[in-house]
Amino acid sequence: MGVGLDERCKGLPPGAVYVASFISPDEEAVLVRHLDKGGWSAELKRRVQHFGYRYDYRARAVSPDACLGPLPEWLRAVSGRLVSAGVLGGFPDQVIANEYLPGQGIRAHIDCVPCFGERIVSLSLLSPCEMVFRQKQSGEKLAVLLEPRSVLAMTGPARYQWTHEIPARLSDRVDGAKVERARRISLTFRTVVETTRPVKGAGCAKGRRAATCCMPAKPGVIGRQFPAWRAGHRSDRRSGLPFRRSRASGPR
Numbered sequence: 001m002g003v004g005l006d007e008r009c010k011g012l013p014p015g016a017v018y019v020a021s022f023i024s025p026d027e028e029a030v031l032v033r034h035l036d037k038g039g040w041s042a043e044l045k046r047r048v049q050h051f052g053y054r055y056d057y058r059a060r061a062v063s064p065d066a067c068l069g070p071l072p073e074w075l076r077a078v079s080g081r082l083v084s085a086g087v088l089g090g091f092p093d094q095v096i097a098n099e100y101l102p103g104q105g106i107r108a109h110i111d112c113v114p115c116f117g118e119r120i121v122s123l124s125l126l127s128p129c130e131m132v133f134r135q136k137q138s139g140e141k142l143a144v145l146l147e148p149r150s151v152l153a154m155t156g157p158a159r160y161q162w163t164h165e166i167p168a169r170l171s172d173r174v175d176g177a178k179v180e181r182a183r184r185i186s187l188t189f190r191t192v193v194e195t196t197r198p199v200k201g202a203g204c205a206k207g208r209r210a211a212t213c214c215m216p217a218k219p220g221v222i223g224r225q226f227p228a229w230r231a232g233h234r235s236d237r238r239s240g241l242p243f244r245r246s247r248a249s250g251p252r
């Protein structure tokens with residue numbers, strides 16, 4: 001990956017990469033504002049929002065009629081940043097926002113293998129919290145503190161041979177000290193694999209073809225859509241995200 005890797009990568013499963021301070025506090029605030037303007041769903045114990053494709057938690061699948069339409073501009077802008085930094089290999093077409101209040105978590109899982117591509121990337125916002133990894137065969141356990149504005153990418157063994165979870169706790173122990181949790185939001189970026197994409201016309205807004213509704217945008221297109229970001233200017237007029245390039249996120 002083209003970004004500066006964090007020391008914490010040493011304590012992660014192989015194939016996992018952690019990047020601290022991937023976005024600025026201003027960028028974080030803009031993302032939280034966009035999310036809070038959206039419709040949080042209370043279908044789980046924690047609130048969620050799905051973008052691009054709806055993931056069916058019961059069926060553990062992305063069904064052919066699950067297309068919600070293209071990612072909103074503000075998510076495409078962050079995606080562009082992840083691609084440019086080398087954290088994502090290509091543009092994602094599915095994002096889930098998870099909101100965790102103190103005491104809430106997500107149980108141990110491996111992201112749906114037939115549904116999603118080989119790279120899963122999670123951007124953390126607001127409160128820090130611990131993520132726990134367990135090797136499926138050996139049971140080996142590793143934990144990492146996900147700081148606000150950091151990015152965690154999972155590929156290879158970390159993606160396929162280790163489960164990850166956020167224990168439902170009120171606080172975490174960090175270097176022996178108790179750290180109370182507050183509201184945390186994560187944005188997890190994925191690519192729906194070709195075979196689960198809807199066929200032409202299925203599940204997309206009326207009058208739109210699946211190809212235009214659901215296919216990930218090409219990097220060049222995003223570059224044209226976000227010229228301010230591309231030039232490293234302060235902000236993008238349409239998404240409202242201040243896209244100043246940082247050391248951590250600049251292309252190498």
Ligand SMILES: O=C(O)CCC(=O)C(=O)O
Nearest residue numbers: 096098106111122186188
């Ligand atoms: O909250 C996170 O950082 C991880 C979310 C996650 O594991 C998931 O959505 O499958």
